[in-house]
Amino acid sequence: MNQQKILINKIAQDKLDFDLGLQLLLEEKNNFKELFTTLQNYIFNSIPNKTHYNSEAYQNAIDTIPLKPTYTPIVILKTFPTKIAFNKLASLPENENEKTVTTLLWIFKITDTERRNTECKNGCGHFWHELE
Template structure:
């Protein structure tokens, strides 16, 4: 069963809600819950990496310009300069002032990666509960 976090993350990734609505939901959470959501999105990113796509740092570098943040913000720099697993760990440990930027960076990357997965592995339908929300 999808949690509220799963529901909102996937609803945004599938363009069923706008970023502004997602941000209102995220901003309503306390610091601990925000950190948990950021970590949750990071885990979703790792799971969404399509096996049939040659995934590498170049793919992340292609996604980053579409992230609606300044390219000089810390989460973006980490994603550009570190391998994904290391960048995620560093993002998880950023101070609370970086929560919103971190979440925006990660949810944008997840959205892109999930689109790839839905258009490759799941293009003929799937049983993923998170791909079948309304």
């Protein structure tokens, strides 16, 4: 697991403050497409219902994103089905990258917390849930 993925998982598991972790991710000048793809995959894997990716935790995550609800990424996520919304997020202009990363990182934090508290509560074998 590379540093970016370790950082994302530490943020999701509250082993690193969200705002600090987000700044570290953004400062590293990560390739946006690579970061986006990683976060998308993590989110899709953390949501229990793979049919439509619309769990209660996912909706709660969207409703609690620490950004203005009128920001483009949030409006897209609330307007379109999940897979269509993610396709639209991937094609937003570069000036939306920071808001998009913030949005996706928050969604993963919430959905993965839900997974750790339910499916993984008694142990799961996911090596990323064993980060120190």
